[in-house]
Amino acid sequence: MDFELTREQREIQRLAHEFAEKEIRPKAAYYDETEEFPWEIVKKAHKIGLTTFSYPEEYGGGGIDDPVTSLLVSEELAWGCAGIAVAVSGSHLPAAAIMAMGTTRQKKKWLPILCDPDNCKIGAMGLTEPGAGSDVSSIQTTARREGDHYVLNGTKQFITNGGIADIHVVFASLDRSKGWGGVAAFIIDDKNIPGFSMGRKERKMGVRASHTAQVIMEDVRIPVENRLGGEPGDQEYVPGYIGALKMLEHTRPGVASSAIGIARAAYEYALGYAKERIQFGKPIVEHQAVAFKLADMATRIDAARLLTWRAGWMRHKGVRFQRGEGSMAKLFAGDVAMATTIDAIQILGGYGYVKEYPVEKWARDAKIYQIWEGTAEIQRMVISRAIAKYGR
Missing domain, CATH: 2.40.110.10 (Butyryl-CoA Dehydrogenase, subunit A, domain 2)
Structure with missing residues (x-):
């Protein structure tokens, strides 16, 4: 096993992180408050390829087909702001449907529309x-x-x-x-x-x-x-239900990585706060009650990331999800995001509950990751059926 990222992966991870830090985070509170669609940020992300790097080059995309790279980008963008990250990457799901189901002609017709760097379409x-x-x-x-x-x-x-x-x-x-x-x-x-x-x-x-x-x-x-997918009997025909299952199977690890981004943001903020907040004569990070909570947060985040990267690696290698591995990643990461953000609020105490500090926003953002693209209960159903079928 090799957990080292490639040079290309590190570069695009750095690009996504810098974009999240400079373009997304400074405006996250504004868009959270106003609920406006962040067109300006989406267009900037589109211009530099953060929305299309994973699409095939023949359709105008970046040609980076390694799913783990996509997971890295999703985590960094959600670290900046999950809502803006969804706006930036919202076209990935319909694009995944076109890639999973579309005929060659359909891919040639519609994917380039989403890939034109000078004309941002969603x-x-x-x-x-x-x-x-x-x-x-x-x-x-x-x-x-x-x-x-x-x-x-x-x-x-x-x-x-x-x-x-x-x-x-x-x-x-x-x-x-x-x-x-x-x-x-x-x-x-x-x-x-x-x-x-x-x-x-x-x-x-x-x-x-x-x-x-x-x-x-x-x-x-x-x-x-x-x-x-065309009509029944066509050479490239794909039934709708098969295409939908492929689409959701492929996108669940990406949802998981976004949940990890939220959890990481909350953990990092809580850790920084715990190092500076003095109570009973010392930083609260030195109090076992807080220190152990941070240790659990860090451990859960790493475990969620490893599950998610495994699912991405399996997709890249063409290894079938036989035990619900994609659902495992999505389920665990969503639960970790919710638990971590709630723990971050607890560490900040009263400050964690007010809008002046970002952790309450991260908790509100985290909840949807236990719901959309298959609720936590549905993921457990998928996993339980898979392990019952394959007996391990």
Whole structure:
């Protein structure tokens, strides 16, 4: 085993950290308070390739296909501010869907739009619905074919970049009686198309710099060629449910690394505070109650990172997740982020509870990592089924 990062990995990690330190952190409190979308920061990140470095060169990306490198970047950006990090990387999920499901023609058509360094375009992925969260097989959004078009009807809920994105990947049911088997994905590449609109923009507990909204479709007509993965019988056809599973499987380690970034930010701040705060004649870091809490924080963060890097390494080597390794990383890192930020507040005491100090924000940001892209309970279900199936 070799845990040493390559020179290229260290360089892009440093680039991401410096960007987070200089561009993200100084404005994190402002965007958390106002809930505005941080267009200025997103455009700067896009210009230097932090949004597209992992896309293939043939489509205009940076060509860095090592998943561990992506994990390094995700951690650093979330260390700066999780909400702004989501805004910066929000297009990765729809791009992952296009990469996992798209035909060669579809990849050539839509990925370069997301990669143009001089024209920042963003994407959104619509899977969740008001009545279909963890149980995505109960999707109510429908798609029916009419000649050379599909007609989409339904509402998507909690969509990152929903309604403001230039490209929306939307999952809909062609036949609800088939459950997952009747689901397909479609690309809406015109947010001004008739019948397509943004519903309520959500006001959130945390990650408030990211845009989260409903997407409403009322008889939205899109060309047949916008069915992601093509039609059954096509040479490159990919069923919608398989594409969705691949997409989520590949993105869960990235969600884990963002959770680690939040935990690390809180731990580092609490450690610095504990070294300076004097109580009973000495820094509180020298009091065992605080020292042991910091030791546990550091240990949990390292353990979460190792689980996450393992999942990234497995993806890079093409090793199948047989024991829910991606879910393990996401589950553990989300729990670590929540526990670490709460411990950081406790170490700061009353100061940790007020907005003048950043730890209360990090706790609010951390909570969503136990919920989105599969709740902690769903991750445990995935892991338990995997170990039951493979018996180890």
